Amino acid sequence: MLNWKLVGNKQKIRHLFFFLAVVVIIIGNGCPVHADESSGAGIDATISSLSTATWDSNQEMPAIWQDRVVWEDRIEMQSDIFFYNITSGKEQRLTITGSAELHPDIFADLVVWEGWSNGSYNIFLYDLANDVTIQVTDDTHDQFNPCVWGDIIAWEDGGSVYYYNVVTGEESQASEPGTPAGKPDVWGNHIVWEQWSGDNPEIMLYNISNRSIHQVTSDPGNQQYPSIWEDRIVWSEDKDGYKQIMLYNITTGNVTNLTSDPWNHEFPVIFGNLVVYERFSDISAIDLTTSEEVLLTEEVLPAPDTPDTPQIQPALWGNRVVWRGVSDGYYDIFLCTLGVSLPPLAADFMANITEGIPPLVVEFTDKSAGEVAGWTWDFGDGEKSHVQNPVHTFAEPEIYPVTLTVHNPWQRSAVRMDGLITVGSPPVPDYSADVLCGPAPLSVQFMDKSNGYPSGWHWDFGDGGNSSVQDPFYTYESPGVYTVSLLAENKWGNGTTEKEDYITVVEGSSHQCILPAEGVGIEYTDAGMHIVLDPGAFGISRFDPLEVRSLVTGIPGPGSGISGIEFISGDETGFYQSGNETIEGNLSGIVLISDDVCSLNRNSSIGLVWDYNFSSFYPEYPPGGAITSTVWEGSTPEDAIRFEEIAIDNHHHVNATAITLLFQSGNIQSSGPATIVAGIDSAWIERYGWRWSHHVDSDPQGAMVYVDSKLVGKTPVDIGEGLSPGNHTVSLVKPGYYGNITTITIGDRRENIRAIRIPDFGEGSFVNTSFLYHDPVSGMDYFRVYSPEGLSKFGIVSVRQEGNIFQLVNLVVSRALSAGGGGGGGGSSGGTPGRAAASAASPPVKEPPGPAPQGTVALPPAAFEGHQAHESTLQPLGAGGGGELPPATPGGEVGSSSKVLPIEGTSSLIVLRSLSLVFVAIFVAVVFYMRWKR
Amino acid sequence: MRNTKRYQSQNITFANQLPACTPNGCTDQTGPERDQSFCIQDVEQGSLPDCYFMAALASVAWADPNRLGVFATGYKFKRDMVATTLPDKKVATYNGSPCYARIGPRGFIWPLLYERAYAVWRGCGNPCTSMNCIVGGAGMQALEDITGYTKSPVIQPGTWTAATIPNNNGFASVPAVAWTTNGDPGNKIPADHTFSYLGHYPAINPAYVVLRNPHGRLAPEPSTNVTRSDTTWYSRAPCPINFKNDKDGIFALAVQTFKSKFAGIGYVRK
Incomplete structure (x- = not known):
């Protein structure tokens, strides 16, 4: 298959440069070899490696067009396509996909190959002129062996030969359907391929112009690997037990044997009058004009070639032959330029200095031998240069390899000096730790991440401990916050990095549950785990085979940390009593119920008081299995960040963390669903628990605020502190404005106590948390936490949200300057039903009875913030009604709730104004009457 | 119907009487979602204690208005799209006023619709009668919900x-x-x-x-x-x-x- 591809990559020449003469052979990077001295063949030629700057990969499948060469560069299962311009010395990587790109061919600016895409091989095209890649085929079939000439790309697809015109975009099938065909080659309007008829492949010729197929061969011998140039086709054919090269002239119809000696000759490519092919793992060439044959890789390249280093995959253009050879244990691409005799080209260089501190300025001097036309320096720091003797500055401390590649239009050579430049500086210490916080004793694995190649390390762990190893493992025994420092040194000096408060060790309290082994027998049957319980050694508190056969409750002995174990049987038999008074049955799981675990400071005023127990399901009973629960007050800084991130993901924030609970298992598989009952000090909840805040404001400010008829202050003011959960009446009073009364609901801080779970792997989450009850004796509030995903690390936290239901503030109110009244001006647009917050609706606002004292005007209903934003609440007094009597004091003075409030209202103003008008009218009438009387 | 009340920086008029508002609801056919000209002033918290969401919404309108998930077909939260359930984008009302956010000085109701969509996304049924799910929250989470950032x-x-x-x-x-x-x-x-x-x-x-x-x-x-x-x-x-x-x-x-x-x-x- 590979060799067929070579035929597909066959290159062509218009002028023959094949001279039998004195041979001066240039081998790769090195020494000239005079073929006339070794073989006497006598040709001028220069041979050089092209993929010379590669030391750890294989280059294969070369193709050539004029001075442009492409090949595949393979590392294990991945390969990419590379392009090299012989004249300019420019090398370019065409593909970077991480998958396989194979079998390239080139014509002018077009490079084609087969590439892996979406589960199959497809044909790809790279346009060198525009640096774009185009996928030519895109289906689930595999397309192989592309070749290109002019605008035509041909390939093999599922046993047929197709071709594609890159100008018209038209794709056509060349071979006849139903007959296996492959390994195409294209020249001009002709495509050739081998076509199988039974076990006998024949050579076929297709004319794109008239879409006609011509069978070139028809004898029983196997004809394969065709290559075409103008009106000549060459292929290899079985003759007398060997493969020989045959030539067919399309114009004359003549067939000629080109080779006949007893060797295998395969994979021919033709260009003009020159044919090259593999001759028993060597590259051989024959001049059609003279019928002279030259074994290039034996006669021209004797030195590097051995029987173990096959020279194969030839391609040809003009006087240039390329093939895949072997160099330094890897495949390389070789170029033989016929008719050119040059001295060897060997890259070499020196540096004036190889070690120093940054910035290190190094002068490089080219010492290459041969005719050098261009230089490419790779300094190992991402920088390159193309001058002969560059000066380069290495800025960063590092050890750098330097590579020099030199070239001319016929040769290429490279040399790499690994570790040539050492730029050193005092180390910049850095480090990490696998855990930053946790309960004591806390074991931490520190890892050195210093830059600058330190050779010595001095750790100070902050608690008096130290170490000189690179990656120390250290255990903190006592709670505290520790600053860790690392001093790293090398021959250039030393540096120190200190991370303040890097390790946090908290005071943890641990409790362990151990599943007893005594009194429990385990057998594994086809039905799973069969368990035998010995009531003599394992207390049985509940077993009723007549009523509930599926459940047995056991009580392990003291010290197990377990208050009970429920054994569950899921089969029909359930548990039963054996003859020896043991209880046995097929087990489908257990529920472990822990002892109650309490904090030790229950009778002191220091620290948070808590207690908890848990129950969790396990599918099996592992004797000796242990669950260790560790609890500490608050959270470590690391956990605090995780808790907050998880809370935000759930549209909350963490207000405070009461306790962190960490469950760790030993010799027991991960638990199933688990329930934790945790008690938290009620005082903590009162202090850190959150509920919707109630901020009351008005415009203008300074209105008195009454809650349940008790004055709490003037606006703006926060209310809620000290209020019990439930409904409360809030009134707003300001002299000269309408008043307002509304009802709010004070939430229960316990409603915002949640458990957040941090799993060992994956994302954390809120877990179902519900308030159970308040224990007035212990002063504890108890919560149930249900974790379907089992035990892990939990934080019992108080959460809060953004979204104050009373945040709609600054409702502009209007002073009641004129008579108005009537109508309902307030009310709510609906509030926030379903939330533990305020009840939104205000009571209806009524016209205040009786006359109002001078200068007092009631607030409109909307003046109390927290009302839902209904536009009607913003109507000035003249457009709305009055208000219900608020508990205010006369004259705007702050008064107690027991004081009688002034009567306010617009009706009184109307009466007063009417009376005034009547009085003025009477007065004017009297004045006029008196004047008239005069 | 396009609201003709325009925002003026020094003389903001109170647009609580939208011409498009009726006792049956408010409509906004030509809001800023047409040209993405969202304004922070469009966002005004109303009767609901969801300051965290409204502040977050206003912040996005301020700093990254293109990130607002307002589409013709609905509102986007993270990767979820809450469809606009009513073609005319009616806002439910309570006693003739929008039950959620207030209508800003420019008269656009996209924040109200956004808020309602948020309530639906968070699991509320009828937002006007079941608003608990967006009462109280965390502004940072609301920012993430709105932007997907x-x-x-x-x-x-x-x-x-x-x-x-x-x-x-x-x-x-x-x-x-x-x-x-x-x-x-x-x-x-x-x-x-x-x-x-x-x-x-x-x-x-x-x-x-x-x-x-x-x-x-x-x-x-x-x-x-x-x-x-x-x-x-x-x-x-x-x-x-x-x-x-x-x-x-x-x-x-x-x-x-x-x-x-x-x-x-x-x-x-x-």
Whole structure:
């Protein structure tokens, strides 16, 4: 298959440069070899490696067009396509996909190959002129062996030969359907391929112009690997037990044997009058004009070639032959330029200095031998240069390899000096730790991440401990916050990095549950785990085979940390009593119920008081299995960040963390669903628990605020502190404005106590948390936490949200300057039903009875913030009604709730104004009457 | 019917009487989604305590309006599309007023529709009668929901510098929010409230951050002693802002006040 591809990559020449003469052979990077001295063949030629700057990969499948060469560069299962311009010395990587790109061919600016895409091989095209890649085929079939000439790309697809015109975009099938065909080659309007008829492949010729197929061969011998140039086709054919090269002239119809000696000759490519092919793992060439044959890789390249280093995959253009050879244990691409005799080209260089501190300025001097036309320096720091003797500055401390590649239009050579430049500086210490916080004793694995190649390390762990190893493992025994420092040194000096408060060790309290082994027998049957319980050694508190056969409750002995174990049987038999008074049955799981675990400071005023127990399901009973629960007050800084991130993901924030609970298992598989009952000090909840805040404001400010008829202050003011959960009446009073009364609901801080779970792997989450009850004796509030995903690390936290239901503030109110009244001006647009917050609706606002004292005007209903934003609440007094009597004091003075409030209202103003008008009218009438009387 | 009330930077009219609003709903056939000319002023929180969402929505309209998931067929949250259920984009009403956000000064109702779509996306049924699922939240999560971008870590306001939030000459180049815990109610910074973070005042030594209360024209604005003569901090047609206008919710807050009265800042980016 590979060799067929070579035929597909066959290159062509218009002028023959094949001279039998004195041979001066240039081998790769090195020494000239005079073929006339070794073989006497006598040709001028220069041979050089092209993929010379590669030391750890294989280059294969070369193709050539004029001075442009492409090949595949393979590392294990991945390969990419590379392009090299012989004249300019420019090398370019065409593909970077991480998958396989194979079998390239080139014509002018077009490079084609087969590439892996979406589960199959497809044909790809790279346009060198525009640096774009185009996928030519895109289906689930595999397309192989592309070749290109002019605008035509041909390939093999599922046993047929197709071709594609890159100008018209038209794709056509060349071979006849139903007959296996492959390994195409294209020249001009002709495509050739081998076509199988039974076990006998024949050579076929297709004319794109008239879409006609011509069978070139028809004898029983196997004809394969065709290559075409103008009106000549060459292929290899079985003759007398060997493969020989045959030539067919399309114009004359003549067939000629080109080779006949007893060797295998395969994979021919033709260009003009020159044919090259593999001759028993060597590259051989024959001049059609003279019928002279030259074994290039034996006669021209004797030195590097051995029987173990096959020279194969030839391609040809003009006087240039390329093939895949072997160099330094890897495949390389070789170029033989016929008719050119040059001295060897060997890259070499020196540096004036190889070690120093940054910035290190190094002068490089080219010492290459041969005719050098261009230089490419790779300094190992991402920088390159193309001058002969560059000066380069290495800025960063590092050890750098330097590579020099030199070239001319016929040769290429490279040399790499690994570790040539050492730029050193005092180390910049850095480090990490696998855990930053946790309960004591806390074991931490520190890892050195210093830059600058330190050779010595001095750790100070902050608690008096130290170490000189690179990656120390250290255990903190006592709670505290520790600053860790690392001093790293090398021959250039030393540096120190200190991370303040890097390790946090908290005071943890641990409790362990151990599943007893005594009194429990385990057998594994086809039905799973069969368990035998010995009531003599394992207390049985509940077993009723007549009523509930599926459940047995056991009580392990003291010290197990377990208050009970429920054994569950899921089969029909359930548990039963054996003859020896043991209880046995097929087990489908257990529920472990822990002892109650309490904090030790229950009778002191220091620290948070808590207690908890848990129950969790396990599918099996592992004797000796242990669950260790560790609890500490608050959270470590690391956990605090995780808790907050998880809370935000759930549209909350963490207000405070009461306790962190960490469950760790030993010799027991991960638990199933688990329930934790945790008690938290009620005082903590009162202090850190959150509920919707109630901020009351008005415009203008300074209105008195009454809650349940008790004055709490003037606006703006926060209310809620000290209020019990439930409904409360809030009134707003300001002299000269309408008043307002509304009802709010004070939430229960316990409603915002949640458990957040941090799993060992994956994302954390809120877990179902519900308030159970308040224990007035212990002063504890108890919560149930249900974790379907089992035990892990939990934080019992108080959460809060953004979204104050009373945040709609600054409702502009209007002073009641004129008579108005009537109508309902307030009310709510609906509030926030379903939330533990305020009840939104205000009571209806009524016209205040009786006359109002001078200068007092009631607030409109909307003046109390927290009302839902209904536009009607913003109507000035003249457009709305009055208000219900608020508990205010006369004259705007702050008064107690027991004081009688002034009567306010617009009706009184109307009466007063009417009376005034009547009085003025009477007065004017009297004045006029008196004047008239005069 | 196109709303004829146009926004004027210095003279904002209250457009609570949209011609397209009837007791059966409001319609907006020619909103800014036609030409993507979204304005931060279009977003005004209404009766629902979802300041976190409205502030986030306003922030996206401010810093990255092209990222708003407003499409002819619906509204996008992360990778999900909430279809516009009514062809004429009617907004449900309660007692004749939109039950969600307020209609901004330009008269467009896309924020109302957006808010309703968010409620549907979060699992509400009929948004007007079942609003619980978007009552209260976290502004950073709302930013992520709206944009599909990735949240930054929570930033403590005490650590704020001019480079904390990616910006272009002070103008926040990423949608950002800031929120309070206790706030400073006496200075009109409510507790448990979310603000849009618009940037910082582009002085040589930034002395102010610019924020917006999502209540917009109804928002109280903290007192400030900004005395700069260039009162228009950012003039981008068609949505210029002016933080000396105390009737748009936008205000400049002294950095020290911001650091001490706010609880967190966060943003999202690609």
